[in-house]
Amino acid sequence: MNAEQFRQRLEAFVEAQIRDQVAEWEAGGRYPATLHREAGEAGILSVGMSSDDAPCAPLDAGLMRRAMLIRGLARGGAQSIAVGLGSHFVPLSAVAGGSKECANEIAPSIWNGTHMIALALTEPHGGSNLRDIRSYAQRDGSNYRISGEKAFICNGTRAEYLLVSACLADSGPSLFLVESGERVRKQPLVPLGWRALPQAHLTFVDAPARLVGQPGSALRLLRPALALERVNLAVLAITSARLLFDEMLADACMREIDGCALAEKQAPAHRLACSATQLRIVETFVDALLTSFGEDGAPAMPPQTDIAMAKNAATRLLELVAREAVQFAGARGCVAPSLAERMFRDARLLAIGGGSEEVMNEIIVRDLRRNHAESNR
Numbered sequence: 001m002n003a004e005q006f007r008q009r010l011e012a013f014v015e016a017q018i019r020d021q022v023a024e025w026e027a028g029g030r031y032p033a034t035l036h037r038e039a040g041e042a043g044i045l046s047v048g049m050s051s052d053d054a055p056c057a058p059l060d061a062g063l064m065r066r067a068m069l070i071r072g073l074a075r076g077g078a079q080s081i082a083v084g085l086g087s088h089f090v091p092l093s094a095v096a097g098g099s100k101e102c103a104n105e106i107a108p109s110i111w112n113g114t115h116m117i118a119l120a121l122t123e124p125h126g127g128s129n130l131r132d133i134r135s136y137a138q139r140d141g142s143n144y145r146i147s148g149e150k151a152f153i154c155n156g157t158r159a160e161y162l163l164v165s166a167c168l169a170d171s172g173p174s175l176f177l178v179e180s181g182e183r184v185r186k187q188p189l190v191p192l193g194w195r196a197l198p199q200a201h202l203t204f205v206d207a208p209a210r211l212v213g214q215p216g217s218a219l220r221l222l223r224p225a226l227a228l229e230r231v232n233l234a235v236l237a238i239t240s241a242r243l244l245f246d247e248m249l250a251d252a253c254m255r256e257i258d259g260c261a262l263a264e265k266q267a268p269a270h271r272l273a274c275s276a277t278q279l280r281i282v283e284t285f286v287d288a289l290l291t292s293f294g295e296d297g298a299p300a301m302p303p304q305t306d307i308a309m310a311k312n313a314a315t316r317l318l319e320l321v322a323r324e325a326v327q328f329a330g331a332r333g334c335v336a337p338s339l340a341e342r343m344f345r346d347a348r349l350l351a352i353g354g355g356s357e358e359v360m361n362e363i364i365v366r367d368l369r370r371n372h373a374e375s376n377r
């Protein structure tokens with residue numbers, strides 16, 4: 001399947017299986033788990049691992065190909081579904097970095113949608129510092145057992161595989177693969193946004209676990225995976241902003257107030273122009289990241305600083321456009337189901353999940369200081 005065939009297949013899947021159901025799933029608090037099987041059968045989940053990492057990946061090219069999945073799903077109008085269906089290659093790539101054998105074993109069932117994998121890193125006391133992990137693992141014969149708590153885990157109530165960070169007695173955080181079972185207690189959470197994506201608080205009670213990679217290697221394995229997640233979230237934010245802006249523009253051109261279209265009145269028209277300008281700038285920046293990296297001969301990943309800038313810029317822009325969209329729609333934008341109302345709630349989550357705005361700024365400013373010191377040496 002080449003990139004164009006993949007794009008068409010994805011678009012057809014979103015039209016047939018997602019777009020018209022979104023409002024109902026958001027109101028009901030979950031999309032059906034069977035959607036993974038249907039997406040797997042449609043061949044749209046088999047994306048995102050290089051052929052070095054695992055066999056049978058029909059789409060193994062650069063960042064742009066991986067971003068196609070999240071972009072195509074986001075155009076369906078629900079960030080919750082895009083994250084739910086389109087994030088599996090983030091934990092999978094971390095597993096592949098630690099153990100190709102383990103990745104090869106679990107990837108086929110994730111790609112065909114019979115199993116889900118969730119990334120379980122954040123703990124209730126705080127998630128920004130990935131070193132500050134209280135969950136711990138103990139040896140149990142040739143394997144391990146994990147105890148501890150993880151919070152805000154997407155698809156945590158139903159993922160069969162959980163990629164968990166925990167500390168061994170004599171090393172820093174390590175990654176473990178846990179198969180969900182009776183030793184993993186799951187408490188559903190009700191999030192501000194992404195309402196169709198079940199989130200969970202998980203408690204591990206001596207849960208059997210498999211070490212992925214070397215003891216103490218969690219941060220090394222997670223670095224490229226989290227970079228991939230942040231690129232994903234930047235793409236999700238900018239795609240959502242474009243979708244919402246286009247709807248807002250169409251509505252403002254059509255809606256008549258005092259004898260003329262809302263988009264013809266000077267103040268709203270200028271606000272549309274400002275949003276359109278910002279949108280074009282950030283789209284260009286995100287596109288440049290996607291097209292310059294990961295293809296043959298190019299570095300696999302953009303610099304962390306560029307990724308952090310892309311995530312923050314796209315997220316802030318989505319927040320701005322979402323505010324404008326609610327304002328333009330008036331009270332209609334304040335009640336569900338409406339794209340503006342949903343995006344307004346969803347946008348807040350993107351500034352926190354996957355590394356908060358402040359943590360992204362820390363990455364950016366660290367680089368600025370380093371460059372300044374080097375240029376003054």
Ligand SMILES: Cc1cc2nc3c(=O)[nH]c(=O)nc-3n(C[C@H](O)[C@H](O)[C@H](O)COP(=O)(O)OP(=O)(O)OC[C@H]3O[C@@H](n4cnc5c(N)ncnc54)[C@H](O)[C@@H]3O)c2cc1C
Binds near residue numbers: 191
């Ligand atoms: C919608 C959503 C989905 C999520 N899904 C998952 C998931 O599937 N798996 C998972 O493991 N986690 C998940 N998370 C958790 C997410 O990774 C964390 O929310 C994030 O890492 C921030 O951690 P925290 O929320 O605990 O905030 P904290 O770390 O407690 O931080 C609180 C505040 O302090 C600020 N802060 C923290 N450190 C610094 C610093 N050094 N300098 C300046 N300010 C700082 C933060 O920016 C934030 O504003 C999800 C979160 C959300 C919102």
